Amino acid sequence: MVRRSVLIAAFALAATAAACASVEPITANAVLGVDAEAAPPTTEAAVGAGATSTTTTTTVVSGPATVGVVRIPVGGAPLASEPGGVPFVQAAQGILMGFTGRQGDWLEVVTTCNDIAWVDEADVEVTPQATAAQVPGPGFDVAQAVIVLDPGHGDRDWGGVGPTGLAEKRVNLDIAERVRDLMSASRTVDWATGAITSGTAVPAFGEVWLTRDRSGPNDGDFELGLAFRAELANAAGADVLVSIHNNTVPRIDTDIPGTEVYYSIGTAESDRLASLIYEELLRSLSAYDADWTGGELLGARARIDPETDDDYYGLLRRAEMPAVIVEGVYIDQPDQEALLETEEFRQAYADGVYRGIVRFLTTSDIGTGIREPELFPDDAGTVNSSACVIPPQP
Ligand SMILES: [Zn+2]
Known part of the structure; x- marks a missing residue:
């Protein structure tokens, strides 16, 4: 989803x-x-309600997750405005962000300021959406x-x-x-x-x-x-x-x-x-x-x-x-x-x-x-x- x-x-x-x-x-x-x-x-x-607990549907995830949670690890992580782009901030460690899409290794996150940004999954801790x-x-x-x-x-x-x-x-x-x-x-x-x-x-x-x-x-x-x-x-x-x-x-x-x-x-x-x-x-x-x-x-x-x-x-x-x-x-x-x-x-x-x-x-x-x-x-x-x-x- x-x-x-x-x-x-x-x-x-x-x-x-x-x-x-x-x-x-x-x-x-x-x-x-x-x-x-x-x-x-x-x-x-x-966008529907596919993630709600009121559905009994279990999605089998194959391949890398496209939806889930990232945690910024110790040392922070660079955020960019587009996949592979130049970072505009080194986000502080301990911040969580939901991600709702992916292009290659880059995850589309919703920042703490409600904007869209991208982060390389290698730079963060990824937890796929619970299914x-x-x-x-x-x-x-x-x-x-x-x-x-x-x-x-x-x-x-x-x-x-x-x-x-x-x-x-x-x-x-x-x-x-x-x-x-x-x-x-x-x-x-x-x-x-x-x-x-x-x-x-x-x-x-x-x-x-x-x-x-x-x-x-x-x-x-x-x-x-x-x-x-x-x-x-x-x-x-x-x-x-x-x-x-x-x-x-x-x-x-x-x-x-x-x-x-x-x-x-x-x-x-x-x-x-x-x-x-x-x-x-x-x-x-x-x-x-x-x-x-x-x-x-x-x-x-x-x-x-x-x-x-x-x-x-x-x-x-x-x-x-x-x-x-x-x-x-x-x-x-x-x-x-x-x-x-x-x-x-x-x-x-x-x-x-x-x-x-x-x-x-x-x-x-x-x-x-x-x-x-x-x-x-x-x-x-x-x-x-x-x-x-x-x-x-x-
Ligand atoms: Zn209040």
Whole structure:
């Protein structure tokens, strides 16, 4: 399956998406935090859903992979604008990129700035797209699961910022890495209490990718475009895509954490994934005391752009698999920021996400509280991310 990259050009310079971001004030540091590209979806529908986990088709790959994930190795790797071309950057080690095509030994990658570039496969570590797609539900083999975790924001796009300066981009990364660590070994979950211990009930996950992590440049704090994030998940052949965020600008006081999980309307079972992550995350976070706040609606939600009848959030619109954006708590509220400062609370957040994904993949649970999609006419404007820079190797 060769997925063309026309959509990347159409959405080039797309901002970093986040549910939270749509209500964040636009500041110098958060200027990228909106996602309301007015361009209608064009090629997503045309590229089909061949990589989703909802198909039982198994593709037999013969010859070199044309779709998959590359990792920039130690020392970096040169990117060129055409196969065999003169490199325009030595991309920094630890960056992942999805690739969606090949000419000879050259792979067509989607850069962190949403552009197309080419890299010699000899210069990178190549993982072909996972092809043994499974249907979530009883019998699903977690040891074959492919997960993409997306820590929201990065670099000059801080996301939300707490009263004492805690940046959402840092918190999101830490939580995502904790989820990955949970998935990296076999576990036993006490479903009565939610406790996760070492054990054998849930095997280690097959592949877990983070769109950015601390093995990358600037301790994992670098800028990623929306298309990059979704395209990495698509190219990996991910079973689920989970984007980790925290919220800002609450509307009301609540008795429980104001957690929201946004699902994609374009891919089957995204709503069930959202519902189960919501349930498990709420269970984890409710163990803590805070002056909780929320929006008008909590739970598993979806937002539709009334002009396109498609997902409002670009990350969800582009994802070809069950995909959600998690908004845990309100980082701009003093006591919620204080909780996020603690490892214990961030681990509880990660535990909830882990349990929700395990339930989604291995059960047919529906969960409670899936809300109907809402029309969301908010016009967050367009964002100039022309200053996006692919982190160069130091
Ligand atoms: Zn965010």
